[in-house]
Each structure stands twice: as structure tokens, then as C-alpha cells.
Amino acid sequence: MTTDIGKFKKDSPMSGTLRMERMPHIWCPGCGIGSEVNAFAEAVKRSGIDPKKLVVVSGIGCTGRVAGYVDFDSIHTTHGRAIPVATGVKLANPELTVVVFSGEGDLAGIGGNHLIHAARRNMELVVICNNNFTYGMTGGQVTPTTPSTAIASTTPYGNYEYPFSLPFLADAAGATYVARWTSMDARNVTQSIEEALVHKGFSFIEIISPCTTLYLRRNRLGDGVDALQHYQENTVLKHGCDTRETAIDYQGKIVIGKFVEKIKPTYLEAVDKCCVKLVGDDYQLYGKTIPEREAEEKAEKERIAARKAAMQAEEVGANE
């Protein structure tokens, strides 16, 4: 029996959230990015947000290819610049929900400056960071999160640098939603992205994920299943954990959970507050006053709630 690829693509539950005409994707067997994209697509559906108002921005690298597969407005940028491009999208049209989906080399290496400044501004973005401890697309070089002593193609005798703990970095820089999961924690990842999509502020979700072809193989850590086994045995769930205690040692314990969730004015709220004081109630951004924008936001929130309720009812129906 041969599989009808066209029919498979059309009937796929991912049709409508992924550009099925672009399948098959480039990711290796055992890579965690696929399950993360799956969780993301599921979170978008469950959240009730309008997919037309969702923009996905990626940088360069394996995870940078996400923007090319999701069936939303999507931008594949230069290396490290996904966050400032996303900032431009959000500021040009504040109605949009803007998600940055990229890897740790892109976001914390070459784009590290943008990460901390977007967090500092509490720019309303959702940043999903696939952390696989390696530059996969270029052949497995050391990254800013590679654990000390791990072998990479550019640290053939073991990594002698200190790695970043990304939740600590994001928290310290001012992120108002910070979580870490592994690619095995599909439900938590989905739940976390769903929360972040409606969180008003800068959200940072790190997902520890196996790079089977390069990181695992070079360190003789087995295959994708072995990595998931490792996650199962070594993750420690600690919601609200002090992010200073989230460092990851080579093959050591991985603290997961939702570490930060708080509310403070976003960048655009701060702009509004300043400008309305200056200009008065007539203050407009792109031709809309604050009350007009607030009314639109309220109406959109109601539509989101209605879509979410309908989605939940459908799920209950399907389960019965």
C-alpha cells in the first residue's frame, strides 16, 4: 500500500496551522523541534486567539526554519534579529500577537543583546527558545548554553566556558513570564505557550531539546529516546523556583516549571501613559485613541473567550 501524500497532507490535523505544502520538513529524526511546533500549533488553537492576527518570526538555524512551516504571517529573518523584527511588527500594529520561535544560538548568542532589551522593555512578545546546546545547522558548534565539559565541534576537548541559564537571564532582564520545559513535556509546553499567548508582557519559554545528530552523538549520549529517558529521570519540577537556581550541568538535573508570572506595564502601555499626559485625551497612535484601542482589545478578548469556549466544548463532545 502506498501513502497518498496529498491526501495525508490535506487530512492532517495540522492542516490550517502548518503549511502542509512545505512538508516534509528539514528536521532530523529524534529532534525536539517537531514536537515543540506541534505543541505551539495546539496552543494557538486552544488559546482562542485569532490566527489571522498571529505573526511568527524566526532567526537562523534549525529552529529558525519554524517560521517557514507555520501557516500564519511569518518572517524568517537574519541571524539573531528575530526579536527586533518582531518588535517592529508589534509596534507597527499593536493588535497583533507576535511570537518569536528560534534557537538558543540565535536568541542568546548572536541575538543576546536584543533578548535582554526586549525583556527590559517588557515588549509584548512571546519568545519560544529551543535550547539544544548546539548550533545544529552549521554542524554542532558550542553555544552560550552548552554545559561545561560537553563536547562540540569547536570544543573538541570539552567546553571550558560557563553557560548561560536562560531563565535566569530573561528574569534578570525583566521578563514577566518565564518558564522552562523539555521537549518531552508536550502538555506543559502547550499549556505554557497558551498562557504566554495571552500574557500581557514579555514571555520567555525555554524548551530543552535533543539534537540527536550532533550534540547527542558527539557526546555519545544515545539517540532521541535516550534523551527523553534522561529528561524523565533528571527533570525536577519547581514552579516559582528562584531562577538563580536553574543552571544546567552536563547531564545533571534540569529544573523545569513556570518560574515567573507577573504583571507590569508593557512598553506600549508605558508609551500611552506618557503620551496621554502630554497630549491629553485626544492622544492617538496610528489614528486611534486609547479608549478606541481599549474597546477593540476588549471586544477581541471576548471573541477569544468565545472561541476558546467553543474549542473546549468541541473537545468535550469528541471525548464523549
Added chain:
Amino acid sequence: MKTVTADPKGVDAGPHFMDGDHALAEGALAAGCRFFAGYPITPSTETAERFAERAPEVGALFIQMEDELASIAALIGGAWGGQKVMTVTCGPGFSLMTENLGLAAMTETPMVIANVQRGGPSTGLPTLTAQQDMMQARYGPHGDNAIIALSPDSPQECFDLAIEAFNLSETYRVPVIILTDETVGHMHEKVVIPPADQIQVVPRNNYSGPKEDFRPYKFDCQGGHPMTRAGDGYNFHITGLVHDERGYPVMTAEQGKVVVTHLMEKINGNADKIIRLEEDQVDGADIVVVSYGITSRIAVKAIQDARKEGIKVGSLRLITIWPFCEKRIDELAGKVKAIVVPEINYGQMVLEVERSAHGKCAVISVNHCGGAVHDPEVILDAIRKANK
């Protein structure tokens, strides 16, 4: 392209006394620019400051980004978010911006970048004038792509050309660079801003047809193809990779040829429509001085003095730098003894003049390493020698 009259909100009509940097910001606002992302750098910062000051009353948004890499990246996002966008910088910042100048060219994203040139290389002469980034504006990003660059010679022209820059940028979906210099940027002169109904602007051309027919690109070597705005429901995809008309990556030499040819020829093929020059007594001249920006105003003195000495000197001022006016130079080269090219660099645009003259006349470079304008006497000497 169809034009509309300017949105009066951005037009501060009337006579002003302002410098070129401020006039750039006013021109942008008049052209309908409502999103500005920038990073401070002397001698360009006043444009950002003016925009930041005016933004609340106009209903625009200014953001100071963490660096120039981020500033131009934010413009790409802002343009696809639906706004007309601008940034300002000079040499060191422009070097950083070349990264995403390439992405903007590749994704055919309209934007305006003003480069208020200062002396280089590197940190160079931060507060002093130069015209040393002429080639960088054209050839800065890696890979082949064409941009448009304009050079104003006064604060009034900073205002006028800012509007022109936006109009060209929207028409050809290409980054347009305003190559001004510290002298024009900091020179205060009278700037008359016309009422909004006398300013014609090219509005963003957004697609409105059926979703299945939407294509973000059309590789027809022309401008004018509509783009879209995030949130309008067309699920666009854009990438810096070589792509097809849907915006999807295609990793082949054949597609690379299609894309690069389009990027180059939509500008080169429309050069006659794009190029603006200002000529004075060129017909019958023995010598023509080709200059641009502040140097064209210095050259006026030398040209006047030479004429008093009985030398037949014409002036050709480049308002459009890129695409270069190679046809006009070729025509002139067949009629004159020499072309004299003063510029505040070690000889950049003179290379284009030489190339375009095809050896039909002498081409004399009057270079200057930056930090000041020419002494008109030096240009006059070059004219005298050329006339011998």
C-alpha cells in the same frame, strides 16, 4: 504609481529655520512615516530627536533600539506591520545596518535610511563632515542587490528628498538611502513646508484580492507589485533565502538568477524614471563639474570664478546618486574636454564617472579626506588645469 495628498497630521506647514537633520524628520512625517527606530550617533541624532519629539502629536511611534542592527531590523518588522518606516545613522551605524539592508532588499521591504555622513574610517571624525559612504550605500550588503540613493544639498532639499525617498521606496519596494553629510545635516537655513494638499505621497500598495492568488513577490524586473500587512489574513511568508513568488525558499542556482536579476533590474531598468539631476550651463561647456551634496554648493564659487576667467564651465549636480546617471555622463563625455569631480572622499563617485565616460574625455578627481569641505580655490585650480 498613484499618489494621494499628504496626511495633514504630519505636515508642519509654513516657513521654518531648521537644520538638515530636523528637516529629514519633518519630510518623513509629511511623507506619512509613522514608525521610526533608531540609535544615537553623531552627527545624525537630531533627526531621531525631532521625530521622538513630534511623534506623540502626530500619532506616530519612535523607539530607540539597543543598536543599529536592531533599528533596521525593527523597520523590516514595522514595514510588514503596515507602517511607513525610517531610521537615521552615519558611518559606523550604517556599517551595522548593512546586514539587514540586505534582508530589506531581498524581501523587497520599503524603508528610508538617512546617512548623515561623517569622516571615517572606523570612528574617524565623529563631528566632522565627509562623503565617504557613497560606495558603501551601493555595495555595503553582501551579494548583488540594487538600492536607490539620493543626496540633498540643503535643509530644504532634506525635507523634499525625504518625501521623494518614501515615494520611490513605496514604488519600487526597495530601501532608499538619503546620503547627506554633517554639513548639510547641521546647517540651519530656511525650510518652507508646503501645506498638506500640495504634497503628493505614494501610499502603501496593499494587496486586496483573493487569498489563493496572493503572492508577496513578482519577479518581473519592475516595481509596483503589491505587498501585504501582517494581520490582513494572507499568511505571507518572507525570508532572506532565495525564494519563489510565494516567498518560499528555493535553493537552486536557477532561482537565484531569477531573484537577483529582478532585484537588480527593477532599479537599473527604471533608472531613467528614477534619476534626477540638476544642470547649469552644461550645453557648450568645455568643462563640467560633477558634484553632489554640500560639495556642489562649494563648487558654485569655483565655477563662478572660472567663468569670470572666461572658462566655459557647466555644473551637473547629482540629486540621485544610485542608480548612477551613466547615460548622461557618456553623452557629456563626448562633448567636453574634461569632467572635474570634487567630493569629500578619496575618490569614489569619480570611479563611476570614469567608467561612464568611456575614455572620451579627461576625468579629474578633486578628492578630500574628510573633516572639512573643499577650499573652492582647489576646485578652481582643477578647472583651470582641465581647461589647458
